[in-house]
Amino acid sequence: MSYTRSKKKESNRRVLLLLFSLIIIVGAIVFYLYAYKPAAEQDKIHVAFKEALLEQDRAFFEEKMEYQGEPLTRAEALRFMRWLNDEKSIRGDAIAEVAKDRSDRTSSTESEGLFRLIDTGEGRYGFSDYRIELLPxxxxxxxxxxxxxxxxxxxxxxxxxxxxxxxxxxxxxxxxxxxxxxxxxxxxxxxxxxxxxxxxxxxxxALMPESNESIAGQFDLKRAELIEIEVEAQTGHSLETIDSLIGQSEKKVLETLGEPTGKREEKWDYEQLTVTYDDGDVQSIVVDLDKRPDDLIALLGEPKEKLEHQLGTEWDYGQSFFESFFTFFGLETEKQFVEKNDAMYLLIE
Incomplete structure (x- = not known):
C-alpha cells in the first residue's frame, strides 16, 4: 500500500512540474509578443516610418507624428502621407533623414530638415520610444x-x-x-x-501690369462684371433678376425667389439676401456678398471714401463706377456697398 501512494505522489509532482513549465513558456511567449517585441519595434522608428509610407498606414502618422506639439489630424496625416508618396525623391530623402536621426541619438536637438525625433522616455527593456516632430x-x-x-x-x-x-x-x-x-x-x-x-x-x-493703356471706364466695367458674378454665386440669381424685383409685389417675389427661410415685420429673409417691403411692394434688397472688407478691396480696389449709412458704413466708389454698372446691365436702381460687422453687403433700392 505504501508503494502505491509513493508512485501517486511522484506522478502528481510530474504533472505540477509540467504545468508550471507550460505556464512559464506561455508567459514568455505572451511577454515577447505583447511587451518585448512592441518595445523593440518602437525603438526602430525608421523602419516603422518607411513601412507606414509604403503601406499608406494613416494611423501611424496620426499616432507617431506631431506638429507644433499637437498630433496630426486625420486630414493632416493623409495630406502629408500622400505628398511624400507622390513626390518619390522627397520620400526617399525623408526616409533617409529619419534613419539618420535614429542612428544619431543627438539629432533630437537639431532644428533643420523635415523632422526631429523626440524620445518620449516611455521605452522599456532598454529600448527607446520615439515620436516624430514635423519642423515648421x-x-x-x-x-x-x-x-x-x-x-x-x-x-x-x-x-x-x-x-x-x-x-x-x-x-x-x-x-x-x-x-x-x-x-x-x-x-x-x-x-x-x-x-x-x-x-x-x-x-x-510681380503683379504690376507692364503697360497701363486701359481707360477708367474699362476698369469699372470689369469690376461691374465681377460683382455680377459674386451676386449670382451667392444667391443663385442674376443681378438683373434681383434688381427687377424692386417695386414688385410679394407674389412676384415668391414666383422668382420661392418661399423665404424666415419672415419678419416687412422683411423676408433668404439664404444670402433680405427683401424689405413698404406697403406690400419691394422697397430694397440687401445681398450678403460673403466678403470681408479686405476681400472686397482685393476684388474692386479701395473705395474713394467711406460714409456713414443707416445700415453701417457706405463704401463710395464714385459715380463713374456705378454709371458703368447701369450701362452694362441696363439697370436704373440705386446701389451701394455697405460694411456692417466686418462683412460686406450690396444694397439695391
Missing part, C-alpha cells in the same frame, strides 16, 4: 503692389500692406498653392505659385 518651414512672400492678399490652398493667411513689403508665416512640410491677389489701376490681378515646402522658401510676386 518659413515662407517669405513679397509683392510689388500694396494691399496684396495672400492665400494658401484657398485660405487667406495675411496681407502685404505696402508695395515691396514682406509677409512671413510658417507651415508644416508639404505641397502648397500660394496665391497673391491685388488690384492694379482698378483691375484685379492674381498669380499662383505651387511650392514643395521641404525648407524655407521665398516668393516674389
Amino acid at each position: 518651414q518659413r515662407i517669405d512672400v513679397t509683392s510689388d503692389l500694396q494691399l496684396t492678399n495672400i492665400w494658401i490652398d484657398g485660405q487667406r493667411v495675411g496681407r502685404i500692406d505696402e508695395a515691396g513689403g514682406l509677409l512671413t508665416f510658417e507651415k508644416m512640410p508639404g505641397s502648397y498653392d500660394v496665391k497673391a491677389v491685388a488690384v492694379a489701376n482698378g483691375e484685379t490681378v492674381s498669380e499662383t505659385e505651387t511650392i514643395q515646402l521641404t525648407s524655407s522658401a521665398s516668393i516674389d510676386y
Whole structure:
C-alpha cells in the first residue's frame, strides 16, 4: 500500500512540474509578443516610418507624428502621407533623414530638415520610444503692389500692406498653392505659385501690369462684371433678376425667389439676401456678398471714401463706377456697398 501512494505522489509532482513549465513558456511567449517585441519595434522608428509610407498606414502618422506639439489630424496625416508618396525623391530623402536621426541619438536637438525625433522616455527593456516632430518651414512672400492678399490652398493667411513689403508665416512640410491677389489701376490681378515646402522658401510676386493703356471706364466695367458674378454665386440669381424685383409685389417675389427661410415685420429673409417691403411692394434688397472688407478691396480696389449709412458704413466708389454698372446691365436702381460687422453687403433700392 505504501508503494502505491509513493508512485501517486511522484506522478502528481510530474504533472505540477509540467504545468508550471507550460505556464512559464506561455508567459514568455505572451511577454515577447505583447511587451518585448512592441518595445523593440518602437525603438526602430525608421523602419516603422518607411513601412507606414509604403503601406499608406494613416494611423501611424496620426499616432507617431506631431506638429507644433499637437498630433496630426486625420486630414493632416493623409495630406502629408500622400505628398511624400507622390513626390518619390522627397520620400526617399525623408526616409533617409529619419534613419539618420535614429542612428544619431543627438539629432533630437537639431532644428533643420523635415523632422526631429523626440524620445518620449516611455521605452522599456532598454529600448527607446520615439515620436516624430514635423519642423515648421518659413515662407517669405513679397509683392510689388500694396494691399496684396495672400492665400494658401484657398485660405487667406495675411496681407502685404505696402508695395515691396514682406509677409512671413510658417507651415508644416508639404505641397502648397500660394496665391497673391491685388488690384492694379482698378483691375484685379492674381498669380499662383505651387511650392514643395521641404525648407524655407521665398516668393516674389510681380503683379504690376507692364503697360497701363486701359481707360477708367474699362476698369469699372470689369469690376461691374465681377460683382455680377459674386451676386449670382451667392444667391443663385442674376443681378438683373434681383434688381427687377424692386417695386414688385410679394407674389412676384415668391414666383422668382420661392418661399423665404424666415419672415419678419416687412422683411423676408433668404439664404444670402433680405427683401424689405413698404406697403406690400419691394422697397430694397440687401445681398450678403460673403466678403470681408479686405476681400472686397482685393476684388474692386479701395473705395474713394467711406460714409456713414443707416445700415453701417457706405463704401463710395464714385459715380463713374456705378454709371458703368447701369450701362452694362441696363439697370436704373440705386446701389451701394455697405460694411456692417466686418462683412460686406450690396444694397439695391
